[in-house]
Amino acid sequence: MSDExxxxxxxxxxxxxxxxxxAGHAISKFLRSMKEGKIVGxxxxxxxxxxxxxxxxxxxxxxxxxxxxxxxxxxxxxxxxVVHIPIPNNPVKPPFIVxxxxxxxADQTFIHLVSDCNNDDVKIGTRVKAVWKDKAEWDYxxxxxxxxxxxxxxxxxxxxxxxxxxxxxxxxxxx
Amino acid sequence: xxxxxxxxxxxQSARYRSKIKMSIAxxxxxxxxxxxxxxxxxxxxxxxxxxxxxxxxxxxxxMPEIYLAEALGCVGKPMLRVHTAGSVGGSTAIVAASYxxxxxxxxxxxxxxxxxxxxxxxxxxxxKQPFSPHLNAGAGGFFAPxxxxxMRRSGAPADTGCKVALKDRKHALRNPRAHxxxxxxDLDLEKYVNSFMLWEPLRFSEVCPSSDGACAMVLASEDxxxxxxxxxxxxxxxxxxxxxxxxxxxxxxxxQAGIDCAKDVYSQAGITNPRKEIDAAxxxxxxxxxxxxxxxxxxxxxxxxxxxxxxxxxTFIDGGDIPWNCSGGVLSSNPIGASGMxxxxxxxxxxxxxxxxxxxxxxxxxxxxxxxxxxxxFAMWIVRxxxx
Amino acid sequence: MREVAIVxxxxxxxxxxxxxxxxxxxxxxxxxxxxxxVGMTQKDxxxxxxxxxxxxxxxxxxxxxxxxxLGAVPPIAESHVEMDAAWALYEAWLKIQCGKxxxxxxxxxxxxxxxxxPDMLCLQLDPYAMQPLWPDSISLAALQANALLQSGKxxxxxxxxxxxxxxxxxxxxxxxxxxxxxxxxxxLKEPTFVSPLRKHDCCPISDGASVLIMTTREKAEKxxxxxxxxxxxxxxxxxxxxxxxxxxxSTSTRIAGEKAGVHKGKVDIAELYAPFSHQExxxxxxxxxxxxxxxxxxxxxxxAGHVFMACGLDRIGAVATSIMNGEASRGxxxxxxxxxxxxxxxxxxEG
Numbered sequence: 001m002s003d004e005x006x007x008x009x010x011x012x013x014x015x016x017x018x019x020x021x022x023a024g025h026a027i028s029k030f031l032r033s034m035k036e037g038k039i040v041g042x043x044x045x046x047x048x049x050x051x052x053x054x055x056x057x058x059x060x061x062x063x064x065x066x067x068x069x070x071x072x073x074x075x076x077x078x079x080x081x082v083v084h085i086p087i088p089n090n091p092v093k094p095p096f097i098v099x100x101x102x103x104x105x106a107d108q109t110f111i112h113l114v115s116d117c118n119n120d121d122v123k124i125g126t127r128v129k130a131v132w133k134d135k136a137e138w139d140y141x142x143x144x145x146x147x148x149x150x151x152x153x154x155x156x157x158x159x160x161x162x163x164x165x166x167x168x169x170x171x172x173x174x175x
Numbered sequence: 176x177x178x179x180x181x182x183x184x185x186x187q188s189a190r191y192r193s194k195i196k197m198s199i200a201x202x203x204x205x206x207x208x209x210x211x212x213x214x215x216x217x218x219x220x221x222x223x224x225x226x227x228x229x230x231x232x233x234x235x236x237x238m239p240e241i242y243l244a245e246a247l248g249c250v251g252k253p254m255l256r257v258h259t260a261g262s263v264g265g266s267t268a269i270v271a272a273s274y275x276x277x278x279x280x281x282x283x284x285x286x287x288x289x290x291x292x293x294x295x296x297x298x299x300x301x302x303k304q305p306f307s308p309h310l311n312a313g314a315g316g317f318f319a320p321x322x323x324x325x326m327r328r329s330g331a332p333a334d335t336g337c338k339v340a341l342k343d344r345k346h347a348l349r350n351p352r353a354h355x356x357x358x359x360x361d362l363d364l365e366k367y368v369n370s371f372m373l374w375e376p377l378r379f380s381e382v383c384p385s386s387d388g389a390c391a392m393v394l395a396s397e398d399x400x401x402x403x404x405x406x407x408x409x410x411x412x413x414x415x416x417x418x419x420x421x422x423x424x425x426x427x428x429x430x431q432a433g434i435d436c437a438k439d440v441y442s443q444a445g446i447t448n449p450r451k452e453i454d455a456a457x458x459x460x461x462x463x464x465x466x467x468x469x470x471x472x473x474x475x476x477x478x479x480x481x482x483x484x485x486x487x488x489x490t491f492i493d494g495g496d497i498p499w500n501c502s503g504g505v506l507s508s509n510p511i512g513a514s515g516m517x518x519x520x521x522x523x524x525x526x527x528x529x530x531x532x533x534x535x536x537x538x539x540x541x542x543x544x545x546x547x548x549x550x551x552x553f554a555m556w557i558v559r560x561x562x563x
Numbered sequence: 564m565r566e567v568a569i570v571x572x573x574x575x576x577x578x579x580x581x582x583x584x585x586x587x588x589x590x591x592x593x594x595x596x597x598x599x600x601v602g603m604t605q606k607d608x609x610x611x612x613x614x615x616x617x618x619x620x621x622x623x624x625x626x627x628x629x630x631x632x633l634g635a636v637p638p639i640a641e642s643h644v645e646m647d648a649a650w651a652l653y654e655a656w657l658k659i660q661c662g663k664x665x666x667x668x669x670x671x672x673x674x675x676x677x678x679x680x681p682d683m684l685c686l687q688l689d690p691y692a693m694q695p696l697w698p699d700s701i702s703l704a705a706l707q708a709n710a711l712l713q714s715g716k717x718x719x720x721x722x723x724x725x726x727x728x729x730x731x732x733x734x735x736x737x738x739x740x741x742x743x744x745x746x747x748x749x750x751l752k753e754p755t756f757v758s759p760l761r762k763h764d765c766c767p768i769s770d771g772a773s774v775l776i777m778t779t780r781e782k783a784e785k786x787x788x789x790x791x792x793x794x795x796x797x798x799x800x801x802x803x804x805x806x807x808x809x810x811x812x813s814t815s816t817r818i819a820g821e822k823a824g825v826h827k828g829k830v831d832i833a834e835l836y837a838p839f840s841h842q843e844x845x846x847x848x849x850x851x852x853x854x855x856x857x858x859x860x861x862x863x864x865x866x867a868g869h870v871f872m873a874c875g876l877d878r879i880g881a882v883a884t885s886i887m888n889g890e891a892s893r894g895x896x897x898x899x900x901x902x903x904x905x906x907x908x909x910x911x912x913e914g
Contacts, residue, residue, distance in 0.1 A: 009196050010293075013695045015235050015686065019621035019678050024585030049423035055631060056588045059419035062605065062634030064591055079327075081319035082375035095375075100320050107423035124327050162424050177661040198691060230623035231645065236694075237618045237686040238645055241901040244800045245807070251818060254800045254906065255654065258645040260624060266642055270654055277660035278564070293690075417611075417641035419630045432638035548627050552641075 026056030026065065031140035033070075037132065041106055043067040048172030049107035049165075053142070073130035075103035075148070076156050082119055097122055101148060107165055113147035125155035177276040179563055181400035181407035182523040184214025184393030191354035191388040191508035194292035199239060200246035203286050206389035207247060210284065214393035215404035218248035221393070222280040227257040227267025227287040228512030229547075234293045247286065259415075261459065261547025263287065264390065264515025265554030268543070269413045271394050272556075276410075281396045287516035288389035315382060315462065317549060319374035322464040325428045326376065329467070331482035336381045336463035337367035340506055342491050343460070347503025349492070349532035354386045354508040381463035381506075388510030390517045397562070408523035408541075408558040412443030420549040427550060433472040436553040441474070444540075444557035450475045450497050453557075454538035455525040457518035459545045461505045466490065470499075473544065492535060501525070501533040515545025519556055526560040567659050568783035568790030569887075569912070571776040572880035573597040577740040577868030580676040581770035586615075586625060590632040590672055590772045597668070597774035601786040605634040608776075609664035611641040612655045614648030614671040615872050618683050629672065640664070647671060647836075649875030649898030649908050652775065656796060665779045671873030672772035680768050680871060687901060689803060700838075700902060701765055705757040707810040707903045708841040712759055714811045717844050719759060723750040725840040726763045726866060733863025740767050740868040766838040766869035773873045775880050791883035791912045795823035798908035803901070810903055816849035819909040820895075825850050827911075830857045831891035834878035836899045838865045845904065846897060857895075861885065875899065879910055886914040 023031065026042060030053045033040040041052030046061035050069050058065050080099035097119055100109035114122055116131065128148035138144045186209025188195060188202065195202055203226075211217060224247050226240045236242065240256040247254070253274075259266040264287040271285035326333070345362055347353035370380035400407040416436035419425075437449075446452045458473070460466045470481030470490075475497060484490060490499035500506070502521045505514050522543035524530040530538075539561070545554045573596035575581070581589055598604060611633060615625045626643045633639065644650045648671025655667035684700040711717055724747055733742035745763075756762040777783075783790035799815035799822075802808050820826075833852050837843035837860075847859065860866075862881040865874050875898020882894035893913045900906040 007196075013235075013690070017618075017621065017678055017683055021621070021677065022581075022583055022585055022674065024588050025583050026588070027585070028583055044423075047423065051423060055628075056585070057591055057631045059422040059631040060634065060636040062591060062594065062632050064588075079320035079324040081316060081323065081377075082372075083316060084372045084375065095372075098316060098320075108421060124324065166424065177663065230617050231686075232617060232623045234690070235686060236690045237616065237683065238900065239690075241687050241800075241905060242689045242803050244803050244905070249800050250802045250807075251799060251815065253798045255650055255798075256645050257642065257654075258626070259643050260627060270642065270657075273654070273657040273661050273663075277657045279657065279660065415640055415642060416638040417630060418635050418638040419633075420627055422636060431636075435638050548624065551627075551630070 024056050026054040030054055034142065034144050035138050035140050037135065037138060037144065039071045039073060039103065041069045041071055043069050043172055045174045048169035050105060051108045052103060052106045053110060069105065071103045071105050074151065075101045075128055076158065076161060077114065077122060077124060077126040077128060078102050078109050078158055079124050080114065080122060095119060099148065101128060107169065112145060114150065115147035116149045122150060123155050125158050127151040127153040127156060178278045179397040179409065180272050180275040180394055181409045182392050182558065183395045183400050183403035183405070183407050184210040185520045185524055186210030186213060186391040187352050187517065187520065188388040190352050191386040191510055193385060193387065195387040199234065199290055200243060202290060202387065202389045203243060203288050204246050206391040207284060207286055210391040210393050213405055216282065216393065220282055221248060221284045223253040223274050223283045224249045225255045225257065225267055225271035225274060225283060225285045227263040227516065228289055229261060229263055233511065234290050247284070259547060259552045259554070261511060262515050262545040262552040262554040263547065264513050264517065265519050265543060265545030266415055268392060268516055268519040269415060269554055269556060272410055272413055275394050275396050282399055283394050284391060285394060286389060286391040287513040289510040289512040290387045291385045291510065292387050315374040315377055318462050319377045321427045322462065323376055325464060325468050328428065329479040329482055331467060334364065334368050335467060335482045335485055337364060339460065339463040339466040339485055340381045341367050343500050343504045343506040346492060346501050346533060347507035350502045353503040354384050355503065377462055383461040383505045383509035386508050386510045388508065388513050390513045390520050392520055392523065405529065406527045406560065408526045408560070409562050410556055411559050411563050412440040412557040414439035414443065414555055416553045418551050420551055428468060429472050429478065430550045432551055433546065433553050436555050437473045440555040440557055446557065449473060452540060453497065453542050454540050455501060455522065455535040456497065456499050456542040457502060457504070457521040457544065458499055459505055459515060459518055460500060461509060463506065466499060492533060498535050501530065501535060515554060518545055519543035523558050526558050565660055566780040566792060567656055567777050568780060568792040569775060569777045569883035570783050570787040570790050571597045571600040572883050573600065574738050574773040574877060574880060575771045576738045577769040577771045577870055579740065579768060581674055586620070586629055586672055586674065587632045590629060590670065593772050593774050594632055594670065597776055601776060603776065608666055608668045609640065610655055610658045610667045611639055612651040612667065612669050613643050614646050614651040614876065615673060616645060618686065619673050619675055619871065620677055647875035647898050647900055648773065648873050649879055650798065652876060652879060653796060653798060653908065656793065659779065665782060666776065668774065668776050669876060670772065670774040671876045673870050673872040674770045675768045675871050676770050701757050701760065703805065703902045704839040705760045708759050708839065710810045711841050711845065716811060717841065719751060720747060721844060722764055722840040723747040725843045726750055729860055729863045729866040732861050733867035736862045736867065738868065739863045740769050742863060742867060760839065764840040766865045769868045769870045771870035771873060773870065773876050773880055775876060787887060789887050789889055789914050791886040791914065793910055794913045795911040797822035800906040803905060805903060811845065813845050813849040813904045813907060816846055816897065816904065816907040816909065819907050820850040823909045823911050825895050825909065825911055828893050830893060830895050832858045832861050832882060832885055832894040834860055834862060834864060834881045835897045836865050836875050836878050838869055840866065842904055850895060850909065875908060882912045886912055
């Protein structure tokens with residue numbers, strides 16, 4: 001009956017589940033601003049640091065964040081990778097740069113593409129600016145920013161950047 | 176206050192592979208039965224079963240312990256399922272130890288597994304959510320930028336990572352269970368540094384494989400451990416630490432949670448100089464550069480100096496003073512949910528003198544280590560050949 | 564054995580849909596409430612343990628983002644079970660027994676509003692032989708209910724009485740989702756949903772989060788006038804194959820109840836995690852509880868609100884709250900997991 005030749009080694013059992021997501025209050029608010037072309041972070045009442053995109057909480061203290069801080073669209077590459085393999089279902093073709101970017105005035109990085117440059121010229125500390133899609137295409141999405149493009153500025157020492165931010169945020173710290 | 180507890184049985188898949196032709200139940204049973212045999216006991220001698228694995232999304236089975244109750248001989252017994260991301264194999268062993276250390280149970284079975292062939296890990300980890308950009312190409316895309324920052328800070332030579340991978344794949348040849356058994360002519364630095372680039376600076380040669388596999392241990396109280404047929408590995412310290420994935424200016428290269436966890440486990444075991452006092456270490460290194468990074472995080476080297484130990488060959492079984500991952504490590508076999516437990520179990524095998532071809536001569540003290548999430552969940556234990 | 568007592572418990576209201584709140588937003592306030600109840604901060608907690616399910620949110624690592632609510636900088640000793648948070652409490656209880664912690668914080672959370680829970684729960688079943696048939700959790704419970712009715716032990720009227728009691732008791736529970744006065748006759752007039760179950764025989768689907776704090780006797784007595792001591796706790800599992808067990812009884816609950824010492828004293832109240840009305844009857848029998856002597860589900864139980872992954876912890880929290888308030892001296896709390904009451908935990912709490 002069940003000799004090796006007739007052993008079932010596998011079969012397809014597709015799973016389909018339908019989900020409706022709730023982004024959360026803070027992220028919803030952030031995405032509504034993105035639709036208007038504005039990047040709005042939140043400041044932690046406990047640490048004074050600015051988190052973008054905000055998630056409604058200060059992960060360091062577990063306290064809710066409510067104070068909004070509108071940010072510009074320039075920032076610094078804190079670190080990055082050059083991806084040489086395709087991302088499933090993503091039209092971006094390799095090799096491309098995915099960077100951890102810290103916007104000016106913010107204290108936490110997010111990941112986004114860095115493009116329209118020679119990949120070899122991008123370094124830790126490279127200054128970048130957002131390149132937006134046409135206004136007509138803006139949606140409730142981080143993808144309204146097509147990618148970040150290097151600025152013609154000297155790279156930043158990220159350790160000095162961190163030190164100056166930590167000094168700066170001290171004055172915003174509440175009890 | 177904690178009662179003594181020892182590893183008295185270890186079992187693993189006969190060979191970690193990209194596809195093991197068994198059901199999930201068969202996979203966990205194979206490892207569990209070997210552990211029972213090593214411990215000289217039967218299913219009836221087990222008081223409780225503690226099981227761990229990485230996200231349920233990997234196999235598409237929700238809370239699979241429910242379905243594994245019969246396969247693991249649990250009917251009528253306590254069964255608990257741990258999930259702490261990549262560190263889960265280690266955390267599961269620690270939770271299992273607490274069943275015995277609490278004095279509530281005398282002998283428990285702990286099992287961890289992953290069957291990556293039954294699903295798609297890349298999909299499971301990167302399911303698209305409508306409100307975040309979909310750029311994170313799996314775990315490598317997350318860790319490569321952190322590695323780049325380590326290289327910048329430390330000024331390590333660009334090929335240190337390849338040397339780590341080469342060393343672990345050489346170790347793997349001494350471990351018949353390892354997934355990756357490369358041909359001797361392919362174990363060549365030149366080939367490693369020229370292998371296909373995935374996530375710069377990480378090359379294909381520096382990344383763990385995707386494996387099926389299971390690992391199991393029998394843990395016992397002092398009385399039972401003393402009667403066990405093979406030498407026990409006594410637990411001298413066990414610790415876990417967690418921190419958030421992202422927070423402003425988080426130190427990602429040398430995470431505080433890892434530093435704190437190591438400090439805790441060393442203090443429990445009375446270790447002040449890990450490089451000198453630990454004879455063998457099984458450390459979770461899924462991407463080559465995590466060896467030098469964890470050498471520093473775990474206090475084996477000064478900050479930014481870890482790569483020098485790798486370069487000197489200090490972590491190689493032949494001639495190294497602190498052999499790391501003599502089993503071949505995660506770089507040679509990676510059934511994700513089990514990988515942490517394999518580290519803990521291999522540390523136990525070393526101090527039991529049962530590691531076979533990859534035995535470190537006379538190992539008396541060993542470290543088992545696992546980490547997970549965005550380098551934010553840590554689990555570690557110290558085992559010794561002598562009772563605490 | 565170290566004496567461990569519950570000193571604080573906080574719960575969000577149970578709602579069909581918690582709306583735009585994400586898991587972290589849902590958790591933060593409840594965590595702060597549980598801590599401030601006893602004048603604590605995260606720094607007073609030695610060990611944190613939680614229970615949650617990735618498949619509720621449709622993405623891996625639900626528990627990872629929840630760490631954002633904890634204030635885990637500097638890092639904390641923390642663990643997670645992919646089980647109801649009642650088992651997270653068990654893990655934490657062991658940690659205290661080992662002497663590795665004195666004070667533990669346990670939390671559970673779930674937003675079932677994101678998905679079709681009865682379908683999602685199909686994925687709990689044997690992935691080769693059962694799951695591909697997609698038997699949903701309500702249908703499996705209906706099989707069990709039918710077996711119970713056919714056995715002659717109970718009637719449809721008994722099921723309706725369980726529901727009427729739950730709805731009536733829930734009137735006193737501000738967090739409950741379903742409550743009110745219903746007669747057995749009214750309930751029996753409702754059409755069947757998945758025969759023999761009527762809609763009201765099935766628990767609602769709820770969003771919510773719960774947090775509980777427990778500590779050693781010495782510390783508990785300083786924090787709380789009447790701490791709820793855990794005098795016994797045990798958990799057991801039955802066979803998965805529904806054909807392998809008598810569905811009209813719960814053997815694992817019986818064993819866990821015996822090990823936890825349910826019978827060692829008078830039981831004032833019992834909170835039983837019965838997602839379906841007939842299961843309350845099976846559990847009552849398994850634990851040997853007499854409804855004439857023991858008030859069953861004074862909070863309304865799972866039929867009044869069912870936060871998947873927290874509902875078991877909520878049963879423990881509800882008994883603890885009654886003891887801390889002085890409404891009960893000794894109570895039994897129960898948690899379940901898996902199809903048709905496969906896995907069960909029983910705790911005995913005393914003032």
